[in-house]
Amino acid sequence: MVSRxxxxxxxxEDFAADPYRYFARLREHTPVHxxxxxxxxxxxxxxxxxxxxxxxxxxxxxxxxxxAEPVMRGPVLAQxxxxxxxxxxxxxxxxxxxxxxxxxxxxxxxxxxxxxxxFLRRGRVDLVNDFGKPFxxxxxxxxxxxxxxxxxRIAAWHSGVAEFITSMALTPERRRHCLDCAEQLEAYLAPIxxxxxxxxxxDLISALCAAEFDGIALSNRDVxxxxxxxxxxxxxxxxxxxxxxxxxxIDHPGQLARVRRDPALLPAAIAETLRYTPPVQxxxxxxxxxxxxxxxxxxxxxxxxxxxxxxxxxxxAFAAPDVFDIDRPDLGSARSFTAAAxxxxxxxxxxxxxxxxxxxxxxETVAAMLLPLxxxxxxxPGFRYRETGLYTRGPASLSLDFTPTKExxxx
Ligand code: 2IO
Numbered sequence: 001m002v003s004r005x006x007x008x009x010x011x012x013e014d015f016a017a018d019p020y021r022y023f024a025r026l027r028e029h030t031p032v033h034x035x036x037x038x039x040x041x042x043x044x045x046x047x048x049x050x051x052x053x054x055x056x057x058x059x060x061x062x063x064x065x066x067x068a069e070p071v072m073r074g075p076v077l078a079q080x081x082x083x084x085x086x087x088x089x090x091x092x093x094x095x096x097x098x099x100x101x102x103x104x105x106x107x108x109x110x111x112x113x114x115x116x117x118x119f120l121r122r123g124r125v126d127l128v129n130d131f132g133k134p135f136x137x138x139x140x141x142x143x144x145x146x147x148x149x150x151x152x153r154i155a156a157w158h159s160g161v162a163e164f165i166t167s168m169a170l171t172p173e174r175r176r177h178c179l180d181c182a183e184q185l186e187a188y189l190a191p192i193x194x195x196x197x198x199x200x201x202x203d204l205i206s207a208l209c210a211a212e213f214d215g216i217a218l219s220n221r222d223v224x225x226x227x228x229x230x231x232x233x234x235x236x237x238x239x240x241x242x243x244x245x246x247x248x249x250i251d252h253p254g255q256l257a258r259v260r261r262d263p264a265l266l267p268a269a270i271a272e273t274l275r276y277t278p279p280v281q282x283x284x285x286x287x288x289x290x291x292x293x294x295x296x297x298x299x300x301x302x303x304x305x306x307x308x309x310x311x312x313x314x315x316x317a318f319a320a321p322d323v324f325d326i327d328r329p330d331l332g333s334a335r336s337f338t339a340a341a342x343x344x345x346x347x348x349x350x351x352x353x354x355x356x357x358x359x360x361x362x363x364e365t366v367a368a369m370l371l372p373l374x375x376x377x378x379x380x381p382g383f384r385y386r387e388t389g390l391y392t393r394g395p396a397s398l399s400l401d402f403t404p405t406k407e408x409x410x411x
Contacts (some may be wrong), residue, residue, distance in 0.1 A: 008022060008025070009037075010033065010035055013382055019309060019310075019393070020313070021392070022156040026312065027044045027310055027314060031043065031048060032296035032298065033042055038303075039303065040303040041304045041305065043305070043306055043307060045293075046311040046314035046317035046344070047316065048293045049308065049310075049344060050311070050348060053306060053344070053347050054351045055082070055349075056349055056351070057262075058289060058291060058293070059287060059304060060081075060286050061286070062286040063284040066347060069225075071160075071161040071165065071178055071181070071228070072182070072225045072228045072229055073183075073186045073224050073225055074183075074222055074224055076229040077089055077229060083230075088211075088218075092204075092226065093354055095230075096355060096358045097357065101357065104361070105365055107139060108139055108361070108362050111139050111142065112135060112365070112369050112370070116131060117132055119131070120404050121404060123401055123402055123403065124400065124402075125402075126399045126400075127395075127398040127399075128394070132238070132242050132243055133155070135238070135239065135242075135366065136234070136235045136236075136238035136239045137158070137235050138151055140230070140234040142229065143234065144204050145201075146192070153188070154188070155235075156181065157181040157184050157185040157188070158185070159181070160180065161231075164178035164182070168393030184222055189228075190220065193205060193209065193227075194220075204230065209225055209226070232356075233353075233355060236279075237279035237392060237394075240392065240393070241359065241399040243395045245270060245363065246367075247398060248269075248272075249377075250377055250400075252324055255326050262370075263371070265317040265326060268327070269326045269367075270360060270363050271341075272331060273324075274343055275312045275318070275331060275342075275345060276313075278308045278312055279345070279393060279394050281389070283305070284306075285305075285348055286301065286304070287300055287302045289365065300361060306344075307346075308347075313344065316330075317330075317342065330342065331343065337357055339352055341356075371407060372405065373404075374400070375404070375405050377401075379399065379400060379401070379402050380399040383398075383399045
């Protein structure tokens with residue numbers, strides 16, 4: 001199979017405008033697509049992506065040393081293996097399950113109510129920029145026990161960190177900017193970490209400070225890296241997922257009507273949104289030894305990108321993959337937020353997303369709150385839908401008009 005000769009570049013403007021147009025071609029003709037300018041291989045078939053993510057020995061997360069560590073100011077969970085990974089992952093999981101998750105659900109509701117209120121009478125909201133982005137950051141700050149009044153500064157730093165992780169090529173100026181953001185975020189967190197060590201609370205920062213690995217407390221560097229890791233991972237994909245869910249439901253009025261009538265269908269609608277348009281489109285790995293995929297060799301040491309969007313549309317894994325269908329039997333929505341998920345939006349294997357249950361609770365809670373408030377949902381006149389991003393991808397904006405429900409009009 002010829003894999004190096006192709007006129008398609010994943011780094012081109014055409015691809016960025018609508019990657020979904022190219023996924024079938026990639027899967028069929030160049031399932032191992034080599035991108036020379038960044039010396040990386042892109043895998044688009046479901047089975048190949050699944051294999052790379054499942055075999056963490058043959059395909060390591062070594063890539064994160066250059067892609068994440070400089071802005072995380074230390075090692076992130078996905079970089080770790082063995083006993084260290086198990087122990088530290090457990091600590092973070094505890095911060096996102098059980099009582100912690102119940103408290104977070106309350107914070108999700110409070111933030112959603114507060115942030116949507118100013119838009120209700122107007123009958124118009126940009127679900128990404130007016131609501132989704134501040135909502136995602138507010139919720140994350142509550143989870144970490146950080147002060148919401150600092151959200152704009154933190155959001156700006158977090159964007160710089162996310163840009164570093166998700167860029168294919170950075171100019172020296174952008175690189176400097178991203179590293180600056182990371183340094184400022186680290187400096188902001190340092191006194192807070194010290195303070196939680198002295199006076200612990202119920203938040204995740206205190207839990208990380210109190211935790212031990214091998215009988216030794218986590219260092220400030222470790223705590224900082226895990227905090228920035230959680231901040232980026234929780235905030236970056238959330239507004240995208242929410243906006244994509246609303247987009248698909250508006251485009252499928254029958255399914256929207258059913259979800260309105262029966263909010264118990266929301267988890268299936270969210271899972272199908274994640275399959276159909278995963279907000280995290282790429283997951284990088286490093287081949288630890290020579291590998292072969294459908295006849296194409298990938299050398300040891302190579303960077304391999306798993307194309308989650310393409311894998312989730314593979315007809316070998318999902319029937320009629322290009323149709324948005326909350327009833328699809330092959331989705332198994334009950335397990336779509338667990339290790340048994342068939343879609344790959346949360347990755348799979350050892351490093352599968354630790355925040356999947358939290359993400360579900362967050363999007364389900366906010367969607368269940370918003371839908372009854374926003375009647376007769378439609379795109380604002382003249383609105384042009386546009387998605388951006390190669391690594392993480394979502395709507396640039398989603399301007400919606402709605403009829404305020406009678407109850408709101410009376411307020
Ligand atoms: C933050 C890409 C937003 C993660 C990453 C360095 C590690 C890991 C992911 C997701 C989403 C981010 N990778 N979250 O793909 O923690």
